[in-house]
Amino acid sequence: MREEPKQRQRRVLMIVENLPSPFDRRVWQEATTLQRAGYQVAIICPIGEGYEQREERIDGVWIYRHALPLEADGALGYALEYGSALFWEFYLSLKVLFRHGFDVIHACNPPDTIFLIGGFFKLFGKRFLFDHHDINPELYEAKFNRRDVFYRLMLLLERWTFRTADVSIATNESYREIAISRGGMNPERVFVVRSGPDVSRLKRLPPVPSWKNGRRYLVGYVGVIGKQEGIDHLLRAVRHLVADLGREDVHFVIVGGGTELDSLKAMAGELDVGSFVTFTGRVPDKTLLEALNTADICVNPDIANAMNDKSTMNKIMEYMALGKPIVQYDLTEGRRSALDASWYAKPNDIEDFALKIRQLLDDPHARERMGAFGMARIENELAWDYEAPKLLASYDCVFETKAPT
Template identity: 35%
Template structure:
């Protein structure tokens, strides 16, 4: 008989089970399924290793996963997102639906699964009412600041509305003020938390994006005189300006012909169909190759065999103050990067980068062409890239700071209990 059998999740909650003895925490991320957000994956694995039990609330991916790949037992509670689209009304509907879904799942986790603290990753910055509710019940709340929502709106909108911009700044401030702690991805984001967010310095911790040293394999052996490879990895949306990489490839054809090199664009996003069309229209199909979205081992294999990485983001308040995850992925494999001269990009890559002024196809093409023919310079930049990663950027350094935030709010005992 099964009528009186307790449910599996109820059994997991008994005080005698190992999972029940570990403090249970939740992470909400709503702009990507958790299995496609490498920062969130690394955060979950770090929390597991430190004795926490983790549940992630996120949009439902194609595979409808219920456990985070590579994790010990991190659970995924997903929701459908029927309102994703473009335009102000679509975004408003998408964010409102995400808020309701996160609120529902979080309420279930608090009341039935003993969640003691939560972290929310922006965008959007709409979850501050949940921070108030959590803190009112004695539970902690962390705001993981992934993107600058006001600046992101400005760079994705041809004519930003001042009222919307002011509302986004207000929501951002409330998101920071009502959190116990704020996690910033770089120094510029920390300064925004201190100024625009009104946070005290001791409440803001920098945790950068980037892979762990353990995710990086040894560089692939390259044959002398073999084809050289320029790589872009990441999201392909309007604000990413990956079309600049295609224009750079077109300029390279004019500078060095079509033999001996290729450009690989690895990623997915709303602009991918248009980008494929652009390559076809310009007759670049023999020198530009698309791979689609790659998993972490595939990214590692691609970058280990590459010659250069390209970061085609052009200047905006958003890009100037943001650290691009792809840049750290490049540096982790000792891959020099060609990029527009942006504040946080230069802080990240230093002398492992070659910088152009505005990011036109002509500027990128010329810089790439020069470096492809300069093995001495490339070798020096590879050494600098690997040193930057090993000493500062590797996730091992970031995980220590990240876990320090959680331990201040939800200490764990040697047996894993709070």
Template identity: 35%
Template sequence: MPSARPQVTILVANLPAERDRRVIRECLSLEANGFDVTVIAPRGDPKLKILPNSRGTRLKPYPVKVYGSGVLTFAFEFAWSFLCVAFRLLGEIFAGRAHAVQVCNPPDIYWPLALLFRAIGRPWVFDHHDLCPEVYATRSGTPVGAVYNTLVAFEWLTLRTATAVFATNESYRSNALARGVKPEKVTVVRNGPSASEIRPGEPEPSPGEHTIVYLGVLGPQDNVEGAVLAADELTRLRPRNDWRMVIAGDGESLPALTKLAADRGLGSVVEFTGWLEGPAIDALLRKATVAIQPDLPTRMNNLSTMAKTVEYLGRGVPVVAADLIETRRSAAEAAVYVEHGTAHEYAAAIDALLDDPAARGRMREAGLARFAQELSWEHQSRGYIEVWSRLLAKRLRRSTAANG
């Protein structure tokens, strides 16, 4: 029998639930504030039925038949995802759950379900993770044409059919307003870890060498190749036994990146760890001297907040990044900015920082202050929960009354 607590169903299409750190934080915040949660997402660990470290967030995974790498395979992947999500969501409704839905993109294809769900009088909330038209333009180099225009139309429909929208930064909020969403329907909820995920205390640098870290997804649009090439440039600026670069993450570019590092003879200075979970991320960043955000100055990157950057700031790790609008809004004085995002620029900036402990100290304090005062999940979750408490106010009151 379903619980008396209001129940939120979260839909995710591009990651297993246990790998999506934003969704994990959202689930834990909902649980802590009187909601029950179910997540429908691609299957990851087949043994998981409950989200790790949660009170009882239910996982309803679906199998992934193929991952897209071109227009046709992406179309098949998205169609399969739509059918699987729709089937499981109907099951949640018939089971007496799914009092409201949060859909996370990419892709922006679930607006037909939004129309049906809102027709039965239940809230449908869009959590805007990525600008899908800009992701396509970055990956394909084609910011025009039928596919791009279709993605713009799907984004418009996704935004306009939602009861409320969570935007990950001010640029995404402006994008929603430009698509015709009313300002009162859009709430900015940034990405970033909670203070509880970060072990207190001073950093623990690796003895005898500096550690340069990249943390995040390894996809074509992330330009992690730029980090590897920066390491290659750095070998000509300082001794190899003085530093190492650790690339932590997984994604479709991993085989090409490991080959690039091998071809450049960087095996002694570039390490690939694969995907890391929370405690391992914290341990790695506590050892880091400098972190790199190698994203190129594209429209998508200018308007996007990189989750990895807030992870860096939360541990006081100085950042080297291209000069991007939202990166400056996040990092402010905790980063060194390069103009074009070339490997030479990144290497030169890293080299200078490694030789300047005073600058690193100032950047560390600036990053920690930005995190403590604005960027941590504790700050972001307030607006997130306020929206849900408003949308499901009647069910929350009934739940409170039923529990005495």
């Protein structure tokens, strides 16, 4: 009896520019899911604090890291950063090709320039999958508050990326609509794979009272400390809560690092709320979990704009996984994710944001009900275990695509 020929192992090269692996949780969850499903996986990414080793293998995944200039600021800075990244990504992709081989390039934006590498390798029979993390035209508008020649360039790069892609992955329905309408993708080749949390990592722990700094309540935030995350709104809400609403029984903890950390610390001092806010900087998961498990409520102060309205924030999912009630501005994808696990302030209304925090702190029954709803929603609908099969389905679609000849 003749044996069936053994199917060759599927091989994937993931390229991500803005965060190192395995620090980038979404990318790492995707990579390890593929590896456990029998794929050979390699990742190209930048170095970062705690991730300086240029080559290593973790959990069966090969990681190749490269240096980047300092984080960009202005057109020249972005050109330098993106040009340097593109050079190293192309160089390392050749190294991976000759060392391990790959069948698919899995590109994670931002920026929308990795299609240049994907397009080059498609000439040699490789496939290209686009993992749409951020809507860059809207991100540019949120950062610089204008629609100029660079905004139009962002639209053009996005369009070329979708046209190069054999399959694209969207993090939510809003992104899927953009892939189809603005990107011209075939709807059957656009898969929604949410950034569902890994519930085995987000463990519920006993509270640690020292985080409250001697006060009755703790309000928690976790995320990148950047310009468009709305932390300036949060600090002004703290000021209103303390100075105008007379609530001195609340402490705030802001967990995370980023380029605006020092300026926001200074802002807290200028607003005279420095003693009510703890900035942790970037911390290990153990410290993050201690702080969030101690929090009575958690907040997402992302400003209402086109970018944030259409984007799903990982912090929302993490709050829900830990059973924490949430206060955030009323944004489309924020509401789709949290539903009844959150109270929604009027968009960009700082006083209403502070008022919602006060009202929720004063309503323990609402906090308990909302926390339980959010945790059940994660456990029964949104955890990564429910998203992993969608990722594998997108790869089945990629491999059903006839490779270019």
